[in-house]
Each structure stands twice: as C-alpha cells, then as structure tokens.
Amino acid sequence: MSLFESPLFQDSFNQLELAGNLGGLDPNIVERLKYPKRALQVAVPIRLDDGTVKTFQGFRVQHNMTLGPGKGGIRFHPNVDLSETAALAMLMTFKCALVGLPLGGAKGGIQVDPNDLSRQELQSLTRRFTTEISMIVGPNIDVPAPDIGTNGQTMAWFMDTYSQLKGYTVPGVVTGKPIAIGGSLGRAESTGKGVAYCVNFASHVAGVPINEKTTIAIHGFGKVGIPAAEDLSAQGAKITAIGDVSGAVFCGDGINIEEAKRYVKETGFVKDMPGTEAITNEELLALDVDVLIPAAIDGVVTEKNMKNVKAKIIAEGANGPLTKEAIEYLSGQGAFIIPDILCNAGGVIVSYFEWVQGLQNFFWDLDQINRKLHDILKESFDRVVDCANEFEVDMKKAAFIGALKRLDKAMRLRGLFPA
Numbered sequence: 001m002s003l004f005e006s007p008l009f010q011d012s013f014n015q016l017e018l019a020g021n022l023g024g025l026d027p028n029i030v031e032r033l034k035y036p037k038r039a040l041q042v043a044v045p046i047r048l049d050d051g052t053v054k055t056f057q058g059f060r061v062q063h064n065m066t067l068g069p070g071k072g073g074i075r076f077h078p079n080v081d082l083s084e085t086a087a088l089a090m091l092m093t094f095k096c097a098l099v100g101l102p103l104g105g106a107k108g109g110i111q112v113d114p115n116d117l118s119r120q121e122l123q124s125l126t127r128r129f130t131t132e133i134s135m136i137v138g139p140n141i142d143v144p145a146p147d148i149g150t151n152g153q154t155m156a157w158f159m160d161t162y163s164q165l166k167g168y169t170v171p172g173v174v175t176g177k178p179i180a181i182g183g184s185l186g187r188a189e190s191t192g193k194g195v196a197y198c199v200n201f202a203s204h205v206a207g208v209p210i211n212e213k214t215t216i217a218i219h220g221f222g223k224v225g226i227p228a229a230e231d232l233s234a235q236g237a238k239i240t241a242i243g244d245v246s247g248a249v250f251c252g253d254g255i256n257i258e259e260a261k262r263y264v265k266e267t268g269f270v271k272d273m274p275g276t277e278a279i280t281n282e283e284l285l286a287l288d289v290d291v292l293i294p295a296a297i298d299g300v301v302t303e304k305n306m307k308n309v310k311a312k313i314i315a316e317g318a319n320g321p322l323t324k325e326a327i328e329y330l331s332g333q334g335a336f337i338i339p340d341i342l343c344n345a346g347g348v349i350v351s352y353f354e355w356v357q358g359l360q361n362f363f364w365d366l367d368q369i370n371r372k373l374h375d376i377l378k379e380s381f382d383r384v385v386d387c388a389n390e391f392e393v394d395m396k397k398a399a400f401i402g403a404l405k406r407l408d409k410a411m412r413l414r415g416l417f418p419a
Contacts, residue, residue, distance in 0.1 A: 005082075006083035006087055008083075008087040008088070008299065008319070011324050013034060014324055015104065015324060015397075015400050016033060016034065016404075017034075018335055018397065018400075019401045019403075020404060022393055022397060023404055023405060024410055025405070028416075029407065029408045030404070032411065033404075034063060036038075036061045036086050036089055036192045036295075037063060038062040039060075039061045039086060040060045041057065041058070042058045042059070042133060043057065043058070044056040044058045045128065046125050046128055047112030049118050049120065056110050056112050057110070057111045057374045058108070058109070058110045058111075058133070059080065059081070059085040059108055059109055059110075060085075060108040060137070060142070060144075061086045061106060061107050061108070062105075062142055063089035063105040063346075064090075064093040064407070065105075065142075065409060067096060067102055067103060068096075068102040068103045069103060069141055069142055070092075070103070070137075070143065071101070071106060071145070071352070071355075072106040072107035072147075072348075073146055073150070074107075074108040074110075074144045074146070074158070075108070075109035075147040075148045076112050076114040076148070076154075077111075077112070077114075078111060080110060080112075082403065088319055089208075091105070091340065091341055092106060093403075093407070094400060095340075095345050096119060096348060097403040097407045098341050098384070098406070099349055099377070100376065100380065101404045104274070106144075109147070113149075114149045122154070122358035123157050126154050126158055126161070127158075129155055129159075131164055134165055138162075138170070139172030139358070139359065142176075143172065143174060143175060143355055144158065144174050145175045145176040146176040151223075152177055155174045155177045156181055158173070158174050158335065159173055159177060172355055172358040173352035175187065175352075175354040182358050182388035183354060184350060184354035184357055184363070184364075185363070185366040185369055186350055186366050186369040187347075187350045187354055189226075190227075190369075190373060191224045191227070191317070191347035192226060192228040192230075192295075193228070193346055194345060194346020194347070194377055195227075195228040195295065195317045195343055195344060196227070196231035196348065197373070197378070198375055198381060199291055199338070200235075201377070202315070208239050208290050208313055210235050211236050212236040212238070213238075214236070214238065214290045214293040215238050215287075215290050216237050216238065216240065216292065217240060217242075217243075217284050217285075217287045217291065218239060218295060219243045219248070219285060219292070219293065219294045219295060220295035220296025220297070220317065220318060220326035221243065221244050221260070222244040224295040224317045225242065225296070225317065226257075226264075228317060229257045229260075233254070240289060241255075241289070242260060243279075243281045243296075244269055244296070245269070247272035247278060247280060248270065248279045248281050249270050249273045249276035249277065249279065250277045250283075251275060251277065255273075255276060256275075281317060282308075283300060284303050285305060285308065285309055286308035286309060286310065287310065287311075287353075288310045289313070291313045291314075293314075294314070294315075294318055295317030295321075298318060298319055300321045300322075301321060301323065303323065303325045303326065306323075306326040306329050311335060312336065315338045316340035316343045317340075319344065331395070336395070337394065339396040341399050341403060342377075342381060342399050345377065349368060349377070349390070350373055380402075386404045389403050
C-alpha cells in the first residue's frame with residue numbers, strides 16, 4: 001500500500017510543500033517532514049464470540065518526534081489504512097508544533113467497524129493490538145489517545161494491557177482515560193470546547209458576533225460536535241442543523257441541544273429526531289448559516305460542493321474536512337476558515353495536561369484546565385492571524401507556516417544524525 005493512496009495524505013503533503021515555499025523554510029527540513037519516521041502494520045487476530053478467529057489490520061505511524069514523544073489517537077473504523085493513518089500522524093506533528101506542545105505527531109488505528117463487535121470482542125481486539133505495538137509506545141516514546149470509534153474504556157484496556165506487560169501500572173502510556181484511573185477533568189469535551197473557543201476568537205476577526213441571532217450548522221454530532229454545540233448554544237447561538245452518518249436534521253428556530261443529546265444517546269443517531277425536518281448532509285453543508293462546523297470526517301467539502309457553502313465562518317472540527325481546493329475557493333469568497341490543526345487542537349492540549357499530571361502524580365481542577373486550554377488556543381490563534389497577515393495567505397496556509405517555523409528551528413538545532 002502506497003502512502004500516497006489517500007486524498008488526505010496527498011492534501012497534507014501538498015499543504016506541507018506549499019507552506020514550506022511560502023514561509024521560506026529550509027527545503028531540507030521540508031524534505032524530512034514529507035515522510036513518517038516509522039510505520040508499523042500489524043495483524044490483530046481475535047477469537048469472536050461464536051468461536052471463530054478473525055484477523056484485523058492494525059497500524060501505528062510515528063511521523064516526527066523532534067519536539068517530544070509521539071502523540072495521536074487510535075481510530076477503530078472500516079476505512080482505516082496506512083495512508084490515512086500516516087496523513088493523520090503528519091497533521092498531529094503540525095498541530096502539536098503549532099500550539100507549542102513538547103510532543104511529536106503519531107496516529108494509529110484498526111480497520112474495523114466497532115459497531116459489529118461485542119464488548120468482549122472489542123476488549124480482545126484492543127488488548128491484542130496493544131501487545132502488537134507495545135514495543136514502540138510508552139510515556140516517553142509515543143502516547144496514544146481516543147479517536148473515532150474508541151473512547152475512555154478503550155484507553156483503560158490499553159493502559160491495563162501495557163501495564164501487565166511492564167509489571168507495574170503505567171498511567172502515562174495513554175491519555176483520554178477515565179478519571180478513576182488517572183484521566184484528566186475536561187478531557188472528554190476538550191476538542192469540542194476548543195472548537196467553540198476558536199469560533200469565538202474568529203467571530204471578533206470576521207465581524208460575526210456570537211449571540212441569539214447567530215445560526216450554526218454542525219456536521220458530526222459526536223465527541224466533537226456535541227460539546228461545541230453545548231458551549232455555543234449556551235451563548236445564545238441557534239444550532240439550526242446537526243448531522244451524522246444517518247443523515248441530518250434541521251430546525252429554523254434552533255435545536256434544543258440537551259434534548260438532541262438525550263435522543264442520540266437513546267437511538268444512536270440524529271435521524272427522525274422529533275421537532276426537526278429531515279435533510280441530507282449535503283443540504284446541511286449548503287445552509288445559509290453564520291457558522292459551519294464540519295466535525296465528522298475528512299473530505300466533506302470538495303471541488304464538487306464547495307460553491308454551495310455559504311457560511312461566513314467555517315471551523316474545521318474534524319481533520320481535513322475541507323480539501324485544499326475548497327479552502328482556496330472559500331477563502332477567496334471571503335469565508336473565514338479556522339484550520340483543523342488549530343481548531344481541533346483542544347483534545348491534544350488537554351491530553352498534554354493529562355500526560356503531565358500522570359507523570360507528576362498531581363491534578364488540576366476543571367477551571368484550571370479550561371483556563372489553560374483557552375489561553376493556549378488564544379495565543380495560537382493570534383499567532384496564526386499574524387502569520388496570515390505577514391505572508392498574505394489564508395488561515396490554513398498560515399497555520400502550516402507557523403507550525404513549520406517551530407519545527408524548522410527545532411530540527412536545525414538538533415541537526416541530522418549521523419552528521
């Protein structure tokens with residue numbers, strides 16, 4: 001399988017080259033950042049509940065660890081492959097660098113639909129996968145976290161398996177753990193909360209205040225979309241549409257987010273939600289709203305549908321939801337796009353807090369966590385805006401330039417081994 005197979009890798013690769021040229025970075029540094037440092041593909045055989053054995057494909061990719069241990073989620077999804085995982089690891093490198101964390105970029109996953117497996121099968125899958133990649137992860141090497149299809153329970157199984165292999169408890173091997181075993185307050189909602197913070201920062205720059213007149217559409221009503229919806233609706237904004245894999249729903253007067261949460265918890269999907277009108281996800285993306293938050297998967301706004309998008313602010317809650325062509329077109333039309341490596345960095349920032357707390361055996365309260373999250377994102381947001389103005393580029397390019405400048409300096413100082 002070629003690294004270049006996935007559109008997301010091609011897009012990330014192109015963004016890297018473009019930002020390197022625009023930012024005047026050392027071409028040797030850009031060359032080193034084009035490919036992952038290490039990629040491990042493993043077979044993950046488990047015994048299913050019916051007694052048969054099934055083998056799944058698993059991956060862990062470490063892109064660059066100049067700034068510190070690798071950091072990145074583990075995804076359980078049918079579309080997981082080496083190319084997508086490598087692309088996401090690259091984005092994690094840039095994300096950590098952009099927001100000033102002492103961490104590198106990594107990503108992992110298993111090609112599986114977790115909805116097809118029982119709880120016991122998922123536990124077996126997680127534990128076997130942990131064993132297969134245990135030689136390249138650890139609190140000072142590479143620290144996984146939850147992603148699509150995984151959660152705190154997955155991380156608890158991962159931590160326990162790794163600890164069993166080591167012979168002692170190692171809480172710092174993963175983040176996103178349950179509070180009871182060393183997780184951090186605020187971690188579960190941190191990515192979505194970070195998206196809401198960034199929307200607020202952008203509202204001042206774009207001249208779109210967040211109040212009772214503000215309309216917002218959210219594509220992806222899950223671990224990112226729900227906390228973002230909660231925070232923004234608490235400020236008075238109207239969430240007029242939400243969508244997931246089952247489709248989308250619309251209500252011009254605004255959807256009650258607490259009721260929507262309860263409905264999704266009971267049914268699993270937004271489809272047929274009472275008091276709403278059914279629409280397609282394509283119609284959701286094309287709504288005439290102030291803010292659009294694509295918070296599900298990559299590649300949802302492309303050359304095919306970009307001209308339908310009308311939102312004034314677009315917050316990339318997912319990784320790579322807008323293609324390079326879509327970003328250039330929409331930025332040219334006056335849309336203010338908050339790039340993914342900034343917009344959804346809340347998760348890795350609070351993961352960093354959890355990692356530090358685990359290593360030092362002390363814990364911050366929720367107010368401290370949220371205040372630190374806000375301050376890091378605000379400083380990073382302002383730096384990207386300054387970069388956009390300095391180089392006269394859109395926010396996406398500016399974010400990559402900002403991240404690359406930090407990596408460029410660190411990699412130059414460390415040098416190339418062997419000399």
